[in-house]
Amino acid sequence: MPQASKIILLLLFGQYVYSQEECIKSLVLSCNDCIKSGPGCTWCKKLNFTKPGELEAVRCDTKQKLIEKGCPNDDIINPLSDLTKIQNKPLRNATEQTKTPVQLQPQEIEVNLRPGHAYTFELKFKRAVGYPVDLYYLMDLSYSMGDDLNNVKNLGIKILEKLQSITGNARIGFGSFVDKTVLPFTDTAEEKLKKPCPASEVKCQPAFGFQHVLSLTNDKEQYTTLVSQQNISGNLDIPEGGLDAMMQVVTCVHEIGWGNSTRLLVLATDAGFHMAGDGKLAGILEPNQETCQLDNRNTYSKSNTWDYPSVGQIARKLEEQNVQPIFAVTEDVSPIYKELSKLIPKSAVGVLSKDSSNVVNLVVDAYNKLSSNIIVSHVGLPEGISVTFISNCPEGQKSSDKGICNNVAIGQEVIFNVTVKAAKCLEKATFNISLLGFNEKLKVVVKTRCECECDNKDITHEYCNYQGKVDCGICSCNSGYLGQRCECKLGVKDEAALKAQCHKDNGTECEGRGDCECGLCKCHQTEGGKSYYGRHCECDDEHCEKDKNKLCGGNGDCRCGECICHKGYEGTACQCNKSDENCLTGETVCHGRGKCVCNKCECQRGYSEHDRCGKCPKCKLPCKESGHCVECKAFGTGPYEKNCSVSCGHLEITVEEKLAVKECSEKDSLGCRMVFSMTEQDGFDKYYVKVLKDRECPQGPNVALIVGSSLAGVALIGLLLLVIIKAIFYLKDLKEWKRFEKEAQRRQWAKSENPLFQKATTTVANPAFTGDS
Structure with missing residues (x-):
């Protein structure tokens, strides 16, 4: 399979996968709303697909999700982009029967684009044999170019003959320039205006800005006659009015005689050029108006009124008219014109010899180079439409906003794969795809498919309680009826219950942004002219975070207060280019403990962003849990x-x-x-x-030691108990003794004798005692 075909298939597959993965919905009340929401959105028209009380918006989703929800494939509405070729002439060379060659195919197409879907088609180009060439020779006639003028008079015919031998159909024209005839560019003394050359110069024409001498022709005699009548002129400063002259050659299409051909403009000079702003030196303040201003003598009538054009103005006009400049300049100023050539697409620079004798080879080489380098570009692209090119060239594949193929030979065919995409629903629009340097264009008419094509029947339906018609699976109710099935008639008694459905979390009715009708919120428009949306009109697409004073940074879409970033961007305001370069941690991102946002790790569970979620300062190792x-x-x-x-x-x-x-x-x-x-x-x-490897385990029990220890322990405990009991009794007795002694001390008063008391006397006699010892 050719490489280009593989690329196209990959692109289409990528678009298919993208469309299957995402459907970003905003306000969806119908099939048309769904289709406009995004390229991945499809609509299910199956009756009874929604549950009672469920919003019809669930019918809008990706095709895969609708199938998973039970919608048959035949009931899924998914409009696709297509193309119709209106004019498609085959590629052909110029012949006696068909003098006009065709190098670009097709010539006019109509593309129906589903917004968000990219559609790719082939654009063929083939360099035709005998494609006509128009060459306009624009010469600097300041005094320093005197020797060159004589050669141009003779070599111009050779240029024409050489080009005719290459293409079989060539024409040549001639014009000259010097500079504005005001100070400080030209000496304005009367005699100097009439003869700005040195006194020794016999043939000298008055000072002038630009004059058109000969319109494009293949009449060699006419060219020789008119050019031979030209004489040298002069001015004061070194830079010349080359850009002034180029603007007139490019804009005076009718006067110059530009045809449907390869258009070459040869600028021959030995000096630099004045540009926009230099006119202020002479008090000329009016900008160049980029229009043809030749008077009845074919001279530039606004030379002393308008300022010099800018390089940007010249580049734009050259591209619009498909004119390819060839700067034939002397070696000392060639660096200036090489820098100028970088700013002008399809231009070339050649170095003239001292007397311009090499001009023929210079022009032919430049023509071959410019004609073999093919550049395809879009012109007049409407807002909301983007175009990219993949060039199928001999040197390989290239993808950019322009199709470029170099070194394309005569008779060689190349193919450009053109991808067109509409970002939103548009009215019918037209733009061109043109070949720089050639006058052929492809006209592209763009329409957008933003409406569903359903086989609706114009009858009231049972599904809608006979009070409405079915439109792509949902009810379009008759006047006076509302609800998903037209079940609600305006003015019903249970109005309070219906209105309660329009309050979110006991808040205001429809968030103050809509009107409650039969339990449903009909949302108002926002200040920006768009609509609020959501079950309770809680959403809008105008109050998202901004970056650089742009909603979602200009890199995303606002959806219900949140930014949905375009591919390649991220961040809360889509302010960052999507990258994970600073988040990479080996084979993972952020050590698998966070996500990379704006090239910076956002960590979870307390991990530190400073080391890309590598450590958690407050976390402890789960030793016990493990x-x-x-x-x-x-x-x-x-x-x-x-x-x-x-x-x-x-x-x-x-x-x-x-x-x-x-x-x-x-x-x-x-x-x-x-x-x-x-x-x-x-x-x-x-x-x-x-x-x-080795665990620390406790040793087994010593039975003898345990038994002995137990007996000794029992004996010791018994002894201790006896000692304790003995001590308790001792202490108790000691306490009683001390109390006794204390009581005894208190009875000392009883020992005193009463003098009035006489003790009794008792005598005991032993009858057996006689008193003898």
């Missing part, structure tokens, strides 16, 4: 033993003999302590874990 997974993956035990690979896929674990960093220490299900380190991987909750 314990069971570390146990099952490293040692094959624990609660996750049976489904370890499923539950712990976020951890990549290796077992190491030693660890340089011991960040985590957790107990496993056996009570052993696992030591491991964790390194975060790209994304969320993914870690590379290094686990120390």
